[in-house]
Amino acid sequence: xxxxxxxxxxxxxxxxxxxxxxxxxxxxxxxxxxxxxxxxxxxxxxxxxxxxxxxxxxxxxxxxxxxxxxxxxxxxxxxxxxxxxxxxxxxxxxxxxxxxxxxxxxxxxxxxxxxxxxxxxxxxxxxxxxxxxxxxxxxxxxxxxxxxxxxxxxxxxxxxxxxxxxxxxxxxxxxxxxxxxxxxxxxxxxxxxxxxxxxxxxxxxxxxxxxxxxxxxxxxxxxxxxxxxxxxxxxxxxxxxxxxxxxxxxxx
Numbered sequence: 001x002x003x004x005x006x007x008x009x010x011x012x013x014x015x016x017x018x019x020x021x022x023x024x025x026x027x028x029x030x031x032x033x034x035x036x037x038x039x040x041x042x043x044x045x046x047x048x049x050x051x052x053x054x055x056x057x058x059x060x061x062x063x064x065x066x067x068x069x070x071x072x073x074x075x076x077x078x079x080x081x082x083x084x085x086x087x088x089x090x091x092x093x094x095x096x097x098x099x100x101x102x103x104x105x106x107x108x109x110x111x112x113x114x115x116x117x118x119x120x121x122x123x124x125x126x127x128x129x130x131x132x133x134x135x136x137x138x139x140x141x142x143x144x145x146x147x148x149x150x151x152x153x154x155x156x157x158x159x160x161x162x163x164x165x166x167x168x169x170x171x172x173x174x175x176x177x178x179x180x181x182x183x184x185x186x187x188x189x190x191x192x193x194x195x196x197x198x199x200x201x202x203x204x205x206x207x208x209x210x211x212x213x214x215x216x217x218x219x220x221x222x223x224x225x226x227x228x229x230x231x232x233x234x235x236x237x238x239x240x241x242x243x244x245x246x247x248x249x250x251x252x
Contacts, residue, residue, distance in 0.1 A: 003042055014123035014171055023174040023187065023225060024120070031120045033128070039239035041127040044134060051135040052142075059143065072149020083154040090148070091141045091158060092208040096215070098140045099205040102133065110246035117235035117242075119228075121194055126166040130246060165207055170194075181220070182209055192219050195226030 015029065075083065102112035111133040118125040141162075145155060169190035177186050185207040193204040203219035204212055212218040236242050 003045055007038075007041060010123060010167060014167070014173075018122055018172045021173050021175060023172050023191075027120050027122070027172055031122065033118060033120075033237065034124065036237060036239050036242070037118075037124045037128050040129065040242075041124065043239065044127065044129060044131050047131040048134045048138065051131060052138045055135060055139055056142065059139070067147060067149075072147075075149045076151050080151070080153060083150055084157055087145055087150045087154050087158050088161070089208065090144055091162070092206050092211060094141045094144055095137065096206040096208075096211050098137055100202075100215075100217070103202050103205070107246075108133075113231055113233065113235060114242050114245065116194060116231045118194070119230040120172075121170050121191060121229055122172040123167045123170055126170040128242075130243065132246075162207070169207075185209065188225075189220055191226055191229075192221075194229045196228040196230050196232070197226055200226060 018029070075086075078086075099112075102108040111130040114130045115128055115133070118128055145158070150158075165184060169185045169187050171187055173187055175186070176188060180186055181188050185204070189204055189209055192200045195201070200219055203217050205217055206212050209218060209220075236245050
C-alpha cells in the first residue's frame with residue numbers, strides 16, 4: 001500500500017510540475033512506455049529489496065571479519081552533517097565507478113541499456129532499471145558505508161535523498177539551478193547523460209557533478225538541452241521482456 005501512496009503522491013506532484021514547467025511541451029503525460037515504467041516502479045521494489053538483502057547477508061557472513069569497530073566508532077562520533085557529507089561523497093564515488101563500468105563493460109551494458117531505452121524522460125523514467133543492476137548498485141554503494149559504520153540516521157537521510165534525486169533529475173522540467181547544478185545532478189545535468197547525441201554519450205555519470213569534473217566526464221553546454229534520448233539498439237517494450245533482454249541480447 002505504501003508504494004501505491006508514494007506513486008500517487010509523486011504522480012500528482014510531478015504531474016503538476018511537468019505540466020506547469022515542461023522542458024518538452026509536446027511530450028504527452030501518458031508517453032510511450034509509461035505502463036512499462038509503472039511496472040518497474042512496483043515490481044522492482046520487491047525484487048530489489050529481496051535480492052539486496054540476500055546478497056548483503058551472504059557478504060556479511062563471509063566478510064564480517066573486515067569490520068573495524070574502532071573505525072566505525074570514530075566515524076559515528078563525527079557531527080551528523082559531516083557524516084552525511086562524507087557518506088554522500090563516498091556513495092557517489094562508488095556509484096560513479098559502477099555506473100561508468102555499466103557503460104564500458106558489454107555484459108553490464110546489457111542491463112543498463114534498459115534504463116537508457118527511454119526515448120522520452122519524465123519522473124517515472126527513473127524507475128526503468130533492471131533489478132539485477134539495482135542490486136549491484138545497492139551493494140556497491142551500501143557496503144562501503146556499512147563497513148565505515150555511518151549511523152542509521154546518516155544512512156536513512158542518504159537513502160531518502162538518493163531516492164528523491166533520480167526522480168527529480170529525470171523529470172520533464174525546465175528548472176534552472178545556477179548554483180545547485182554544480183552540487184547535485186539536476187535535470188539540466190542528468191538529461192545530457194540520457195542523450196543519444198554523439199557528443200554527449202558516456203557523460204555525467206554521478207549524482208555529484210564535481211566527480212565528473214575530476215574524471216573528465218562532465219558535459220553541460222550552456223543554454224542547450226539534448227535533441228535525442230534513448231539508445232541505438234532495439235530494446236523490448238514490455239516489463240517482462242526487458243527483464244529477460246540482458247540474457248537474450250546479442251549485443252557485443
